[in-house]
Amino acid sequence: MITIKTESEIEKMRESGRLTKNVLELIEKSIRVGMTTKDLDKIAYDYIKSCGATPSFLNYCGYPASICASIDETVVHGIPSDEIVIRDGQIVSIDVGVEYNGYHGDAARTFTVGNVSEEKRKLVEVTKECFFKGIENLKDGTPLGDIGFAVQSHAEANGYSVVRALVGHGIGTKMHEDPQVPNYGRKGTGIRLKKGMAIAIEPMINAGVYQVDFMPDGWTVKTRDRKPSAHYENTVVIGEDGVEILTL
Ligand code: CO
Numbered sequence: 001m002i003t004i005k006t007e008s009e010i011e012k013m014r015e016s017g018r019l020t021k022n023v024l025e026l027i028e029k030s031i032r033v034g035m036t037t038k039d040l041d042k043i044a045y046d047y048i049k050s051c052g053a054t055p056s057f058l059n060y061c062g063y064p065a066s067i068c069a070s071i072d073e074t075v076v077h078g079i080p081s082d083e084i085v086i087r088d089g090q091i092v093s094i095d096v097g098v099e100y101n102g103y104h105g106d107a108a109r110t111f112t113v114g115n116v117s118e119e120k121r122k123l124v125e126v127t128k129e130c131f132f133k134g135i136e137n138l139k140d141g142t143p144l145g146d147i148g149f150a151v152q153s154h155a156e157a158n159g160y161s162v163v164r165a166l167v168g169h170g171i172g173t174k175m176h177e178d179p180q181v182p183n184y185g186r187k188g189t190g191i192r193l194k195k196g197m198a199i200a201i202e203p204m205i206n207a208g209v210y211q212v213d214f215m216p217d218g219w220t221v222k223t224r225d226r227k228p229s230a231h232y233e234n235t236v237v238i239g240e241d242g243v244e245i246l247t248l
Contacts, residue, residue: 017246020105037069041080056097088114107247108233127230148185161210202233
């Protein structure tokens with residue numbers, strides 16, 4: 001079931017969105033070579049708790065942390081660990097969700113650490129661009145497939161591929177609501193998005209093949225060819241003439 005948010009619900013989602021954005025800005029300022037992904041998780045957890053909010057990911061289907069930290073060939077859902085040390089030249093995707101006043105925000109960024117190769121830097125840039133292509137013409141009445149079409153077109157025009165095994169999603173009182181929001185698709189297909197729908201749009205873009213492998217830990221997703229992957233996500237609300245980004 002797809003829910004339409006009232007203005008007072010959207011106001012609450014603005015607050016959870018703002019806290020979600022704050023976590024990512026804090027991590028961006030803190031991330032350094034030599035830190036562990038567990039260090040980043042603690043920064044996120046402590047900040048979220050200090051706001052009187054709840055980390056949406058913690059204990060979600062048994063997930064053991066407040067963020068996902070996914071380095072290089074890890075696409076998403078990397079579990080923070082005190083054994084994973086961030087090294088020079090890596091790209092680190094941080095995904096975080098915050099629940100506040102009963103509503104969730106969900107967002108991700110891919111950070112470059114130290115001296116990153118031109119190839120990886122471009123992948124990170126294009127992945128962010130894919131999100132903005134996805135929302136470019138998005139407004140009340142837009143077919144859902146237009147988002148995926150725009151994301152996929154931009155990724156493939158740059159020689160990259162779009163992960164299909166994982167998708168974006170509706171969001172609100174639950175972190176994952178209907179509809180699913182694929183990063184691939186055909187223009188003019190799917191349901192029409194309506195004013196007041198809230199969705200998380202999250203392109204996961206691979207430098208090589210689109211296929212991924214699910215690791216035995218039950219969470220970590222890696223590219224099948226172990227080439228790098230980037231992730232960029234924001235929670236948005238559909239409006240009459242465009243979208244409002246709640247996590248930027
Ligand atoms: Co999400």
